[in-house]
Amino acid sequence: MADESTSGFRIVPRRNGCTIGRGPYMRAPYGLEIIENCLTCPHLQERVFCNLSPPALQRLSAITSASSYPKGATLFVEGQMARGVFVLCNGRVKLSTSSIDGKTLIVRIADPGEVLGLPATITGKPYELTADAVEPVQANFISRTDFLNFLRDHGEAALRVAQQLGETYHAAIAEMRSIGLAHSAGEKLARFLLDWCASHGNGKGETSAKLTLTHEEIAQMIGASRETVTRLFTDFKKKQLLQVKGSTLILSNKEALEHLAGS
Amino acid sequence: MADESTSGFRIVPRRNGCTIGRGPYMRAPYGLEIIENCLTCPHLQERVFCNLSPPALQRLSAITSASSYPKGATLFVEGQMARGVFVLCNGRVKLSTSSIDGKTLIVRIADPGEVLGLPATITGKPYELTADAVEPVQANFISRTDFLNFLRDHGEAALRVAQQLGETYHAAIAEMRSIGLAHSAGEKLARFLLDWCASHGNGKGETSAKLTLTHEEIAQMIGASRETVTRLFTDFKKKQLLQVKGSTLILSNKEALEHLAGS
DNA sequence: GCGCGCACGTGACCTTGGTCACTTGCGAAA
DNA sequence: TTTCGCAAGTGACCAAGGTCACGTGCGCGC
Numbered sequence: 155m156a157d158e159s160t161s162g163f164r165i166v167p168r169r170n171g172c173t174i175g176r177g178p179y180m181r182a183p184y185g186l187e188i189i190e191n192c193l194t195c196p197h198l199q200e201r202v203f204c205n206l207s208p209p210a211l212q213r214l215s216a217i218t219s220a221s222s223y224p225k226g227a228t229l230f231v232e233g234q235m236a237r238g239v240f241v242l243c244n245g246r247v248k249l250s251t252s253s254i255d256g257k258t259l260i261v262r263i264a265d266p267g268e269v270l271g272l273p274a275t276i277t278g279k280p281y282e283l284t285a286d287a288v289e290p291v292q293a294n295f296i297s298r299t300d301f302l303n304f305l306r307d308h309g310e311a312a313l314r315v316a317q318q319l320g321e322t323y324h325a326a327i328a329e330m331r332s333i334g335l336a337h338s339a340g341e342k343l344a345r346f347l348l349d350w351c352a353s354h355g356n357g358k359g360e361t362s363a364k365l366t367l368t369h370e371e372i373a374q375m376i377g378a379s380r381e382t383v384t385r386l387f388t389d390f391k392k393k394q395l396l397q398v399k400g401s402t403l404i405l406s407n408k409e410a411l412e413h414l415a416g417s
Numbered sequence: 418m419a420d421e422s423t424s425g426f427r428i429v430p431r432r433n434g435c436t437i438g439r440g441p442y443m444r445a446p447y448g449l450e451i452i453e454n455c456l457t458c459p460h461l462q463e464r465v466f467c468n469l470s471p472p473a474l475q476r477l478s479a480i481t482s483a484s485s486y487p488k489g490a491t492l493f494v495e496g497q498m499a500r501g502v503f504v505l506c507n508g509r510v511k512l513s514t515s516s517i518d519g520k521t522l523i524v525r526i527a528d529p530g531e532v533l534g535l536p537a538t539i540t541g542k543p544y545e546l547t548a549d550a551v552e553p554v555q556a557n558f559i560s561r562t563d564f565l566n567f568l569r570d571h572g573e574a575a576l577r578v579a580q581q582l583g584e585t586y587h588a589a590i591a592e593m594r595s596i597g598l599a600h601s602a603g604e605k606l607a608r609f610l611l612d613w614c615a616s617h618g619n620g621k622g623e624t625s626a627k628l629t630l631t632h633e634e635i636a637q638m639i640g641a642s643r644e645t646v647t648r649l650f651t652d653f654k655k656k657q658l659l660q661v662k663g664s665t666l667i668l669s670n671k672e673a674l675e676h677l678a679g680s
Numbered sequence: 681g682c683g684c685g686c687a688c689g690t691g692a693c694c695t696t697g698g699t700c701a702c703t704t705g706c707g708a709a710a
Numbered sequence: 711t712t713t714c715g716c717a718a719g720t721g722a723c724c725a726a727g728g729t730c731a732c733g734t735g736c737g738c739g740c
Contacts, residue, residue, distance in 0.1 A: 253598040273583035282590045299515020319582040320536035327545045335516040
């Protein structure tokens, strides 16, 4: 795409060599930054496949294709057979599951650097979650067969993948604890807000962060109704536990929130 | 232990070679069947590390130690640093997490052939769950350092491990769906019973199985109270959806249960 | 046999939080 | 500026289910 400027919006295969040394980003026609391929995306090397041998990186480059999605686009759908993995370079992605009656549970919001669709791609089962772009997204796609062959040839990478899966599992169990063991919605919301500030905080002891989710989405993350989230927010504000200024959340009384969250 | 008959109850290191061709089991002094090592345990080869090269199997044998636990024993505890993995050969193990106030959530009951403690061992984080022997248990223990070195040298095995992790993750997500998206406890119980019969059923279209759990444990699996489970059971019996004969559960009206479970 | 412990059964009560229905407020498009 | 649409705020209502309290039945050890 970057050197042809012809193709459309979705997946743009790019298999002709490596671009180390070139500028990492290029401006795309429709205004998004386009990442050339995996090697020019800092995340792929730094977080997932760090410390791979040069030949392995070369090979990785060859099987990777850059793709981009507009806000609201769906990368893959729960139940769909796994096509491959997406290495998120730019923009955040909502990973959710939902029941037939429309109720949705957001499992997590993936940040740049994460690998999406890994468990399904590895096991050959259908994607267990649905991935929606919350913002315009840049991702590197690797097809299942390419990826499996790559892992077969590079045991080091397979081990890295196993570690990544282990961490994803950890996160899932933490989520389950929070949803399954809580006594009240307030407990779940307090825990959610603390976790959110811990991972998206801007220093200062993680007492403040941009909260870019609607009440509806927060409700879907903690397994509650939208109204309950609204009520809890006003309740927490009234009790001086937090403040909301625009899209910025400030935890005024972190100790009390931690106490509410059940230590 | 099997060849020394001296040590106590827990972990019995055994690093002196391979015993292929010998009888797979030996009778231990205290009445449990002792498995010599990983190679004589059918599960290790068949389910997890199947199709490994002979040298890899040999190596695996060298780093594996047989261990056994009485009913009620704890293999590892949530929060404890990961010591290594346990390949379950015999007996079932309850994997749970609990909050400070004592509330417990049973994530799953592991059956023979499963590898326990894998995510924590791979990532180097603490065990995310507590493992309790529901029955007398035989397991093969592999220490973390031995295991990681083994995986580094045998990429094939690392890939198998990644697949196992992916499947564990899938199961966790399914559990989360069931707990997080259900509208009622009845829905969760119906789903649980159907799943249980599907995995522990004795043929016949999975309408019947031994239910070896107490109401308390079932409650902890579906995130409800013991009384609610009891009430739902009597309710389901009354509605002719199921029968309980001794420890045998019979689903008389599977369709209705599936409908209750939300398709 | 007797008593103890534990799993199960059941009723009463009451809090939580889901649902519905509506209003308010805000930002972007027309 | 007006309007549309969506997010947020709020009250009333009510069912689900957690909690407490107690009784029952069964198996096991002494």
